[in-house]
Amino acid sequence: PPVYFGGSSAAAGPVAARHSDVYLTWGEPPAQVAAKLDWIRKLAAEAGRTVRFGIRLHVISRDTGDEAWAQARRLLDGIADADITAAQEGLRRSESEGQRRMLDLHGGSRDGLEISPNLWAGVGLVRGGAGTALVGSHTEVADRIAEYHALGLDEFVLSGHPHVEEAYWFGEGVLPILRARGLWHHPAGAPTVSQPAGIPFATPPVPTARR
Incomplete structure (x- = not known):
């Protein structure tokens, strides 16, 4: 199986360069991601190897940017400042260089969480690991994905909260834009009109002859 590896420390870079198939970074601003990719490419x-690159991000995509940012705010509205402080204190004890970089993006504050166009660090206030989300209209999210892709990122590991609902928003809103730009295709290929829906319990049974 292909090996995905993420790490931002001085020790992690050579391991990724020598043994991984895909180097996976967390969602930092494009300039920081570009510098990290250059580092791994050189190593x-x-x-004597080449590696592919991927990025791990959350996504909040809506029909308009205002709706997306309103949802981002709602995710934090119910969380008390004391809970954020407690989470940050715990995360600061981590020896992970990647975690330190995530924490430095927001500094533990609710203010200034849009750290790059459409890149929101609010997730990292209460969650360890990947702490940033692409937030915006479907077109804006597609634009940011295209921007990261231009840096050399080919694989995107995405999620949202709640998981199922956000998957629908992304699948119905962003993927058609990426497909139209030639940046994404369905792994099963383009569907045809003659293909059945493929839902077993909704498919009429095939009649059989009786004797």
Whole structure:
């Protein structure tokens, strides 16, 4: 199986360069991601290898940017400042360099959480690991994905809250835009009109002859 590896420390880079198929970074602003990819490319070249690149992000995509940002605010509205402080204190004890970089994006404050166009660090106030989300209209989210893709990122590991609902927003709103731009295609290929829905319990049974 292909090996995905993420790490931002000085020790992690050579391991990724020598052994991974895909180097996976958390969602930092594009300039920081570009610098990290250049670092891994150089180490991989020195090891006589090439690696692919991916990014781990959350997504809040809506029909308009205002709706998306309103949803982002709602995710934090019910969380008390004391809970954020407690979460930050725990996360600051981590020895992970990647976690430190995530925490530095927001500094533990609710203010200034849009750290780059459509890149929101609010998730990281209460969650360890990947702490940023792409927030905006479907077109804006597609634009940011295209921007990251231009840096050399080919694989996107995305999620949202609640998981199922956000998957529908993304699948119905963003993927058609990426498909139209030639940046995404369905792994099963383009559907045809003649194809059945593929839902077993909704497919009429095939009649059989009786004797």
